[in-house]
Amino acid sequence: MGQGAASREIDEVRAGVLYICGTPIGNLGDASRRLIETLRAVDVIAAEDTRVARKLLSALGVEGKALVSFHEHNKWKRIPEILSMLKRGKSVALVTDAGMPAISDPGWELVKATLDEGLKVTVVPGPSASVSALVVSGIRPCPFTFVGFLPRDRKERREALARIARRSETLVIYEAPHRVEDCLEDILDILGERRMALVRELTKKFEEVRRGKVSEILSSVRKDPPKGEITLVVEGVATEEETTPSNLEGILPRLREAYEELTREGIPPNKVLSLLARLTGVRKRQLYKLLKVGKD
Incomplete structure (x- = not known):
């Protein structure tokens, strides 16, 4: 530009x-x-x-x-x-x-x-704190969705997260320090494990960027609660083109086990794939290919 x-x-x-x-x-x-x-x-x-x-x-x-x-x-x-x-x-x-x-x-x-x-x-x-946090996060900046502050009420916050859980764009969220732990718990539960950055006190003396997976950032917040203005930059769901066996390697064995166990119990394979697709954010067709590759 x-x-x-x-x-x-x-x-x-x-x-x-x-x-x-x-x-x-x-x-x-x-x-x-x-x-x-x-x-x-x-x-x-x-x-x-x-x-x-x-x-x-x-x-x-x-x-x-x-x-x-x-x-x-x-x-x-x-x-x-x-x-x-x-x-x-x-x-x-x-x-x-x-x-x-x-x-x-x-x-x-x-x-x-x-x-x-x-x-x-x-x-x-x-x-702008949102754009500044985005470019320093190390997560793909374009496209991105600016979410702003999520609702304070936990039920409403979880509903808001559910509406954006399948978005492929990077998510930029503002949060207050006294609510960030609860927010991260909900992000992990609703959005699942993915890369993110917690950015605080941008341009100030105690500027800090914590980068890692959601569970890692949550653990760091529990051990060392952050203070000041906080921006969360959360990776979006991978598109089919970006989803490869290499970046799903960590959970692929568990997906295979779940697939095999559910099909053994008589659930049709197509329904199992649909369920796993919703849980992982991976397209059903791509998930089928990955599981089939794993069986070869």
Whole structure:
């Protein structure tokens, strides 16, 4: 997607425009010159937490800005007010506590409402924990599905995982440190054993990436509970083209045993293959080939 060096200087902030601004996720050095100049120039800054925003603005040398709160609990009240500002020619910057607004943070409803009114929306790109975790994980980054935060309720979380269990794309999940162990237990149970990475405190002093199988990461979390912002990058189900005897070698003997035992009990081979396919995420036709190869 890159097109080489930037071809023009930073644009001037325009009246009546909503600026979606990405802010650092832990390292102030990631604040771009364009972000700083945009925050200095806009008339109003809408912030997820005005206290956090004031600290950021002070650290960036941006002073005297009008701040309004915009968060999950007041967004429906604030959207008409911000639209009114834009219609009066005010320029507004939207920021969250860290990263890109509208990605697991308030914002997309405001973007949609602004566009629905025929007003201009533009972006000042910045760091994103999801993409940063993805590229450092060592797991195939494309294609990927951004899941965001799973439901807090365990039943709902397991249902959400079941809906994505057969996806072949890499999964990117946000989780709180006090729920990560339960989340990993459900991932292991519903998605099964696969490669993953637990990424925490990206760009900060205690940045850490734990890589391994789900069971290995779960064991490490039990021994050494992680703190801070956590992103889980989980390998998707292998496609038929990617599924080979070599990367199923560890479970193939157990699959053969299960197949033989169930068929001996009188269950039709076709139904056994369907069951094993659901449990492993391997296509039925490919599973048949693998089991047949194992018998030769």
